[in-house]
Amino acid sequence: MAEKITARSQDYNQWYIDVVRDAKLADYSDVRGCMIIRPNGYSIWEKMQQALDMMFKDTGHVNAYFPLFIPESYMKKEADHIEGFAPECAVVTHGGGEELAEKLYVRPTSETIIWSTYAKWIQSYRDLPILINQWANVVRWELRTRLFLRTTEFLWQEGHTAHATEADAIEEVMKMINVYRKFAEEYMALPVIVGRKTESEKFAGALETYCIEAMMQDGKALQSGTSHHLGQNFAKAFECRYQTKEGKLEYVWATSWGVSTRLIGALIMAHSDDKGLVLPPKLAARQVVIVPILKGDKTLVLEKANRLAAMLRAKGVSVFIDDSEQNTPGWKFAEYELQGIPVRVELGPKDIQAGQCIIARRDTSEKMTIALDDQTDEQIHDLLSTIQQNLFDRAKAYRDAKMKPVSTYDELKAQVEEGFAIAHWDGTAETEAKIKEETKATIRCIPTDAAFIEQYRLHDEGKCVYSGKPSRQKVIFAKAY
RNA sequence: CGGGGUGUAGCGCAGCUGGUAGCGCGCUUCGUUCGGGACGAAGAGGCCGUGAGUUCGAAUCUCGCCACCCCGACCA
Known part of the structure; x- marks a missing residue:
């Protein structure tokens, strides 16, 4: 049996680590502060990427990719920016066995390299706006790391946009923070507070930083997404100007916005319990697990299980059958609860005889018996929506009370x-x-x-x-x- | 960078009043099981983090080093 998860009430931090490890979301690497995102964890990120990417595209953005390495001189062009980031940057000094003429910073964020590029791309108001997003990894040499919440290297997306007017830039900043809010609420089932950061808390180089803040089960806050109004700071640093209709030269207005794999940490700490991970159905790569009870007429049980699985798939539900005979049903129940699979279906000879199956909800641990007929897939499909909504309602009630x-x-x-x-x-x-x-x-x-x-x-x-x-x-x- | 902790089998740990390593889980094989982490039998698996020292002899004692984790100060 796997090591028992520490109870939240006993030690919240240890509980978090236990869930991450036992649900096989991540592992420590041999490099301090770095983590290996395992398939169970990465699938959550993929789900997040899919949903967010669609939302970015729907708001007119396109994806691109900028280099990992940033020349030191770029980093130094915006004073506040370098001051904010320099202490936590990894710097490459050698390549191909030779000392480099100019040091290369491993990107802690990409504003500088992107604005050095935008300066080349933008001449006229006709070139604006530029609405680019990139999915990338970044490195910040943190003193203190925590799985998913703060690691030396992490995955994220960073949107970088260029606009003709400040009003356009501000509109973009607000639009994207609301995309994040919508994503948090609708996909992560996570209630968030949208707000502005104070001077001391804002991004290095920004005029204004907007954020979504979520509450974890221990009552602490987690900044879950940010959207920055960068003003003309980067445009000025990189001499990025455009010619207006009237023929005047103006500096370009900038924004940037991002969310990271930290969201996986938020997801864990918002919904999970002492039995392990709890995933909202919309971010679960596997929404339903069917555990057939393999005794007696195995063939019949498996046939029914496969038929139900096919019906569910036709409804767009992601389902898998664990028909391995290596582990007992009891083991499987515990394991998939640990992994946070939203719905479990138990199907055995007794059920088939009675024309029913057992459904267990991960969010409430409730078990119920439902008829096994041509309505079953519909019921399970609806149950997933119910669970999604329940997780949000529960998290919101919890937050509001605290x-x-x-x-x-x-x-x-x-x-x-x-x-x-x-x-x-x-x-x-x-x-x-x-x-x-x-x-x-x-x-x-x-x-x-x-x-x-x-x-x-x-x-x-x-x-x-x-x-x-x-x-x-x-x-x-x-x-x- | 301060404080604490841990390094022994894949994982979790015991062994630490010195005598060359053991338990649980997992793994392999076979059989019986299977409705809440099954059972029996037989196996495989370890230069005890690392370097020095003390000693006839070190996982065990001494000193150094390294690594990782946790807790605090900086941060998505």
């Missing part, structure tokens, strides 16, 4: 130990830094979603929870990954 408005500093201190605190902030970096120093909690975002603002009355006047100075806005404080 997110509370606070009006005093003591309340804030207590609340950030539990979850998200919504509090008035005077808008100064000093206050933000003090609170971080004293509580370890940071301002996760300044929410921008109208419905959210309305619901929590974020724009009511008040006094800063720390300084007591007048405040015009409430923001989200939380400890974060």
